[in-house]
Amino acid sequence: MRSERLAPYVLVAPALLIIVVLRLWPLLLGVNFSFTGDGERNGTMVGLDNYLEMFQDATFQSALRNVGLLVLLLPVAVAIPGLLATFIYLRVPGHRVFRSVYFFPAVLSPVIVGAIFNLMLAFDGPLNTVLATVGLGPVDWLGDPGVAMFAVVGVHVWATFGMALVVFLAGFATLDSALLDAARMDGASLPQTIWHVIIPGLTRTIQFVFVTTMIGMLTSMFGLLYVMTSGGPEGSTYLPEYYVWIQQGQMNRPALASAASTVLFLIMLVVGLLQISVLRRAGRED
């Protein structure tokens, strides 16, 4: 029966090996790497030099500012799918079609979405044409440093709100419909119902969407940035993940890139710990 005793270990062995060698080990390697030099100083310890250089780099500062912008825009990115899910749950005419149509961009790669929106947002493209008919614009969506980041985030929200919508709808399925009926009997208005019934009933779902949306903004906009703006104009659309890529893939500065990775990891760690505490609390409620 020795083979039976070993069975659980055999079953987890491939997963364990892959996760340790290709995920946990590189993390340690990377942190260590960020304290070494690039080029001529390859392999020698340089202390905090990479970090000092990075924080003085205008593009990295732009990347951090943009993280701040994402945090500010986060409530909007959560509220849009939340509100739409509410209307779909309350069976607005056509709710089945809406649910299905809204989800469709979520299956597209950021690269495809970016390529399509390169056409849509071109200076002489469809969006500016539509704006012109109502006497607005034209706006240089991807060429104006003050506008480009908002344009890219807007496209990201367009591409991902369907995912959050589905999560919200799953949350609604657990909501006690008797409460909603009671609110209707009492003649509550829609804003009152949202504020006093729906939001308290969906706390857990809302927290989950907040955290996953933030993670999505920090780690899955690379494709859009790569295709739509390449970090420009004037470095205005840099994010930490894009900075890591440029330093590693274009500038051949792996140690500096590792320092940026480490900073990104710290940001993600805060978000991740938040996620765990949310999951814990959710576990206790069950």
Next chain:
Amino acid sequence: MLGKRLIRWLVAVPMALLALATIYPLVFTVNVALKTRREYVLDRFALTTSLQWDNIVTAWTSVGMARYFANSLIVVTISVVLLLLFGSMAGFALSQLRFRGSKALFLGCLAALLIPFQVIMVPLARVMADSGLIDTYPGLILAYVAQFLPFTIFLMTSYYKTIPAEIVDAAKIDGNTTYGVYRRIMLPMGTPALLSVGILNTLFCWNDVLIALLMMPSADHRTLMVGVTSLRGQYSANIPTFASGVLIAAVPMLMIYLFLQRQIADGVTAGSTKG
């Protein structure tokens, strides 16, 4: 509430406009892909009159999309099969078997879930280069498996937890070894979860560009999404061919959307409801 009819329609109209804004970019791209260059330059909004299927053929053959498509197909298929295999094996062990270290292993898995690729991409590229795996199919496949395995294990473990322990015990009394239980009970019973997780992993791998750029950079090895990014420079003067290439890359995922939407939704929501 949405009781009054007027209010219901007042809400429905902007929602319909939003639905239109969701669909229109794709419709626009399809229309452009079927135009001649001349038609596009003269009026990019008018419906195509010539139905230029040639653009699609050009993108498929001479631009190299066929080669990129094959690369993606190979890498994604093998990655997803390995993910489901390793994920269900580990998920079964972590949910149904008692062994020393299982708790620590599950926590390690959760921790790995929190490490985004961008954080480990520099050292991972070095590990791959040192072991001669950079710019090879096995290298990219390993990178995908490593990236999405924690998520796969997490979902498979929580799915297998819903299978009563009595079923495993009964199968063992019938003379099955642990491996037999995995093959004859866990794999068949796990089908719904394997399908959802498999589709999600297919989406993740097929749509990825960052990992592929880093792990398989040479022109011959481009995956479909890396190929699309290179189209932009090559065909900036020939938008219809560019649009055709983009469409070719989008078609497989649009098929999955059309026929397997429910499974995707199940996979996404499983992550939100199972702590």
